Every structure is written in C-alpha cells, then in structure tokens.
Amino acid sequence: MSAPGTLAMVRLFARQELVLAVRSRWTPIFAVVFAALSLAVGFSGYIVTGGFGMQDFARTAVSLVQLVLLLVPLTALLIGVMALAPERGAAELLFAQPVPRATVLVGKLVGLFEALAAAQLIGFGAAGLTVFSQAGETGAGGFLLMVAGSLALTAIFLGIAALISVGNVGRRARALAIALVVWFVAVVLFDVAILGVATLLRSGHASRLLVTAVIVNPVDAVRTGTLLGIEGSAAFGAASLAFFRITGGSTAAAAYLLVSVGAWLVVPTVLAVRRLERADL
C-alpha cells in the first residue's frame, strides 16, 4: 500500500484536528457562547434605544462587528496555540513521519479553521434565522459580509497562532502568554496608542499614521471593510474615516483593505511554515 498524496495528507490532518476540536471543551463552549451573544446583540440593539424585538440584518451586523473583533481573534489565537503547540513527545513523533512539515501545519490549520468556522456559523446562523423570522431579509448582504469578515479574522489569527506555536514547541504556556499579548496589542492597545500618537502630530502626519494603522492591523482592516460594506462611512471612527478620505472613495478603500487582509491571510502562515521547516524539534 502506498503512502497517501499531499492533498490526502492535508485532509487527514485536518480531519484529525477537527475531531480533536469537537471533542475538546473549548470549541463547543465557543459555539454556545457565540450563539448566545449573537442573539443577545440582535435583541439588545432595539432595547437600548427603547424599542422592542429583533433588529434587521444590517443593524445586527453592525452590532455584531464589535463582538467579532473582540472574541474571534482571542479564540483563534488561544485554540490555535493550544492545538499547534503540542507537547514535545507528540510533536517529535508526528514530525518524524515521512510527511513534509508544511503539510502537517497546513492540514492542522485547515482542520482548526473548519472547527472554528463551524462554531461561528452555528452562532451567526442562530442569530440570522431569528432576524430573518422577525425582520425579513433586508440588509442580509451586510450580515453575510460581517460573517465573511469574521471568518477572515479567524484564518488570519490562526496563522498568527501558528507562527507563535512553531517558535515554542514544547512550551505551550509561553506560547499562550505570547498569544494573549498579541491579542491585547492588536485588539485593545493598538487603536488607543495610534490615536494617542496621532493627537501629538500635525494633521498631515496624523492622517498618514491613521491610514497606515488601518492597513497594518488586520483587526482594523476587517472592521473598516465590514463597516464600509454595511453602512458606507457612516459608522467609521477617526482612523477609518481618515483612511476613507485619503484613499479617495469606497472602491479604492475596498481594494486596499482586500490587499491588507489577503496579505495577513498568507504572510503569517508562510512565515510559520518557513520557521517550522528550519526548526529543531
């Protein structure tokens, strides 16, 4: 019997990772929490403005974007690192098999993405079905764009988790600590720091800094792109607004954002693969 081909091996690792993710407590907990929060966000939009019932798709999507930006990078980083930084004995046995290291890593990433995507789709699906039954299909495109943004963030931060993990084989606690720092910087600290620095600069320099910030940080890129698709520039903050003005309109802005997200989807994973191929295990 001959050894399976590359694609079959990627599927083998992906299936294994999917099984492990489903059996671990974290992915099912994430699915339940995500569904509960999505439904809560859908209902709460009207409640805080004195209304009652479910928002339409567009409003629900705008409300959910903040939840996605906060929760999705965190879960992708933590679940990714826990899965991709195995104990030394497990890693040694796995990488001593006649399979290129890139195949192992890509297969695991595919499986993790499938597991996390399924968990999110359960959550978004529950909210989407409820919105559809209560408020009809108006704004469904924006909702789907938000789902796509969430899935893109999942893939991006799984790639970053891979990059963290391959530098910390057998040191899972250290890898988890680094993942938390990365999440805090990307999601919380980055915007605050950029806005703080921008206030100290002259207008032109500040604008350029804010534009760069939107492209450099994948969280900002996804936020800006999703809000742009749902409501145009109406819901933008300072950085996104500066970005929108300087790029000269929706089409150019969308193109820049797509390039940024595309780069973030590819670069961390490629770097992780290259680092893993040179690593001593």
Add this chain to the structure above:
Amino acid sequence: MIRFRAFSKRFGNHLAVERLTLDVGRGDVVALLGPNGSGKTTSLKAAAGLIRPTAGEVAVGDPPRPSVLAEARRITSYLPQRVSFPDTLSGLEVVEFYRALRGAPGGRVQDVMKAAALNGAGERAVGTYSGGMVQRLGLAVAMLPDAPVLLLDEPTAALDPDGLCTFYGLVERHRSDGRTVLFSSHQLGDVERLADRIAVLVEGRLVATFTASELALRLADRGVMRLRVERTSDAVLAGVRTIAPRATMVGSDLVVPGPAADRPRVLAALQATGATVLALTAEEGRLDAFYHELIAEQEERHP
C-alpha cells in the same frame, strides 16, 4: 543504513554532540549508552530528521540520504523518549491515524495493538491510559510501518513488564529480519541483552565502541564481591590477597574488588584457609565511574 559523519550539533552556547562519526549497518542492533546530557537523544533525533546538523552529516538508507528529507524518513520509524498522544482520542484512533499516514495496510492496526498488549484497551480514550500503556501505544505506532530502520530513544524508561516483552520481541524480530535498530538506554541489562554493538557517548563525544561481550568484560573488571565470613582473621585476608591484592575488611565484611573472572579463585583461596562463607553479594562496575574512566582513556590517547 545510518551514517553519522563528523556530526556536530550546537544549541546556543551548548555543544550537544561533537564530531560524531558512527556507522550502523543493515541488520545491526546498536545501543547508544551514556549519562544524561551525553548527546544520545540529539543523535537519535538527527537520525530521525528532527534536527539539522550544525556541522557534518547524518544520512539514512541505501544509498544514504540526508535524514531531514521526508523521503529518508519513509524508511525510518522513531519512538521519542516521552511519547504523548491527544487525551480525547482512543488508542485505536491514534494507531489508525498513523497507519493512514504511513500508508500501511488496514490489518496492521489490530496486529500492532495485539503485539503491544493493548487490544483490550483500544476503544478507551488515551487519557485513561497509564504511563506504561501510553509508552506501549508509542511502540505500537513505531511497529506500524515495518520500516527497515528503527530509532528508539530510551524505549524502556517508562515501560511496564508487558511493554518490556513487546520491546524485546520487536527488537529481536527486527534483528532476525535483517533490519537496523539504533536505540539509547540507561539500562545496562537492555544494552547487554539486545545490542550487537554499544557506542558510549559522554559529554557529546563518542568515547568508545564495544561489542556486548567486551562491555560486559570491562564492567566485570570493575566489580566488587562482598563476603561475610565466619571467623575472619589476618590469615584469611592474606590468603585472599594472594589472588586479589586490593581485598580489605570493612566491618565484618570482606570486600574484594576485581574482575569477575577472579572470583572463583578468591573463593577457593578462602576455602583453603578454612573459612566458611556465610553470605556473598557481587556488584558489577558502576556506569558513572566507567564513563569517567573512558574519558580519561580517550584524553590519554588524544591529549
């Protein structure tokens, strides 16, 4: 089948292995013996393609290929020192995963589970296994591919008695099939029982190679016999010293250092003095002292 040529590996400032040159031929069973931190694991990992040489070459197969290539790993099967598996998978799922990975026939799963004495626990989650069972599961995975080269890093360190039987059977089967085995161990018993040749590593350097019988002889030379004798006297000690000049009295025990081959003559000399032996114990040479001796010998040869 396994070729180390001036292989060196440095981790930061630490030189783990220094210019190791060693050939392990087809059908050879070779043991790497040495204290902790002597470079045994690093050498085995290099043969398994897990680490890249800082200098020199590590190749496996015929014709030899650099061990870091996936094609080279196709002919090797490696068992790490402390193997681990995901807790939520069953033993059968673990073995089935590696079977699919190696492209081994489906029937192998039951064969290796049975050989590892795990066929009754295959459906159970690995998280419920004892340490010995996990190590046996590792052996089952190592047996799966029928690889011509078997690399085992301290395989008996965490094995229970069932696992030891499995391990001895695996190595004997590989030997009789003309396959190659390179393993490391701290257990002198394993080394003497299984290895055709023993390579002794100390502080990253290959300090000596022996056949199993040469090693046994060297260690026996360093042994000590302790005797409790009824009515000890200067005459008894003098009689023994005609054969073993370093013999001494320690408390009520007669301590006789020297080669194991001299022991029957020592006992005969004791009998000739009319002494009666009440108890006798014999210790073979301690490995740590032996390692120091080998280093000293090597430094004498290559100052």
